Amino acid sequence: MTNAIIRRVILLGAFAIISLLAVQTYWVLLSYDLQEREFNRKVFQALLDTANKLSMTSNPPFRLPSKNLIVQPYSNYYVVNINNQFNAGDLEHYLSESLENQGLKKDFHYGIFDCSSNQMVAGKTIRYVKTGFVFNESGVGAPLPALYDSDFIYYFGVRFPEKNVSLLSNMWLVVFFSVLMITTAAFFIYSMSVILRQKQLSELQRDFINNMTHEFKTPISTIQISTDVFLQNEKIQQDARLSRYAGIIKEQVLRLNTQVEKVLQLAKIDRQNIELNKERINLQELINNISPSLELKISEKKGSLLLDLGNQPIEVWADRLHLTNILHNLVDNAVKYSKPSTLPEIKIGLYQDPEGVHLFVKDNGLGINKEHQKRVFDKFYRVSTGNVHNVKGFGLGLFYVREICKQHGWKVRLQSEPGKGSTISIVIPKY
Helix, strand or coil: CCHHHHHHHHHHHHHHHHHHHHHHHHHHHHHHHHHHHHHHHHHHHHHHHHHHHHHHHCCCCCCCCCCCCEEEEECCEEEEECCCCCCHHHHHHHHHHHHHHCCCCCCEEEEEEECCCCEEECCEEEEEECCEEEEEEEEECCCCCCCCCCCCCCEEEEECCCHHHHHHHHCHHHHHHHHHHHHHHHHHHHHHHHHHHHHHHHHHHHHHHHHHHHHHHHHHHHHHHHHHHHHHCHHHHHCHHHHHHHHHHHHHHHHHHHHHHHHHHHHHHHCCCCCCCEEEEEHHHHHHHHHHHHHHHHHCCCCEEEEECCCCCCEEEEEHHHHHHHHHHHHHHHHHCCCCCCCCEEEEEEEEECCEEEEEEECCCCCCCHHHHCCCCCCCCCCCCCCCCCCCCCCCHHHHHHHHHHHHCCEEEEEEECCCEEEEEEEECCC
């Protein structure tokens, strides 16, 4: 995964998470505000009913103030201006009854203002149980704050200590989704940290492999030069055994050098800094020039190479080196996955249609099952050959083919059937 993709994922993910959190926060605040308004409405109605009952049952009855009857100094504290003397027992009875009628079955603490001491007298904490409000078991609570206003002479205050808890309990679904959203955001942050850590480790591993591969280039070149000197020596040429060993060394050095070049090319692809030196290439001429080296690979398994290049010259814009490597990789794969009991027959063909130029490599090998066909171009992926263990490689050949074709803007297609071979086609658009 490239740095650009990771940055894009982090930015888009962060934008999505922040947007969802913003919307969720808005709904939480809106829901809380609606719950609080409904709670205040019920409290105001219950306190108004209490004040009316106190004024009507008093002897003689008295009139309530026309304005500022109920004031809310704090979020959970309400003050009712009776503006006349009243009985504390009546207040407790009517207050409990009115709150229960409004469905406010919550614990509350009330206090009465004492004109002589100019402060709130400690009232009671009335608790609610399943059977209703409890009076006998009520304890004495701390004094409520007094409201210093010249218009407030005879009044009482009511506080709901568990108001916020009650509001949140009524919003349990909203709170649940909020917690779920926060958990999702935390998981996203954790996932991004894991991805960044894994990418850092991957880059360290890749840099190590690349450095080691570069270090291999020098001894490989030295061995190759030394092997050439051995092969040209007359004494070595006269000794069949030494000549054969020198040839084996030469063959294995070339093979090792090919694998090192593949790793270096793939490193460039991973870093997206591969440079294509495009030029106009005659495909028939290119294939005819490299066919001897391709036949050499096929001849190791006593196979044959068939060329079907047509009569009309076909030219394309491409990188000569990479196009040559593509053909070598496709032929290598065809040779590797040939049937053990059948001589490999590999065909390289060219034809044109309205879609463009089709360059294909066809074989009569083992073929590929449908479940593997979508993954054969993935990096390091290799098709299982069952009990056959003589197929060597790293799963990089077809990945290299796909990436180079992608860089050129070409399409790669695979047609395969188990036991009947495979055909890999490269579609080169006309320009």
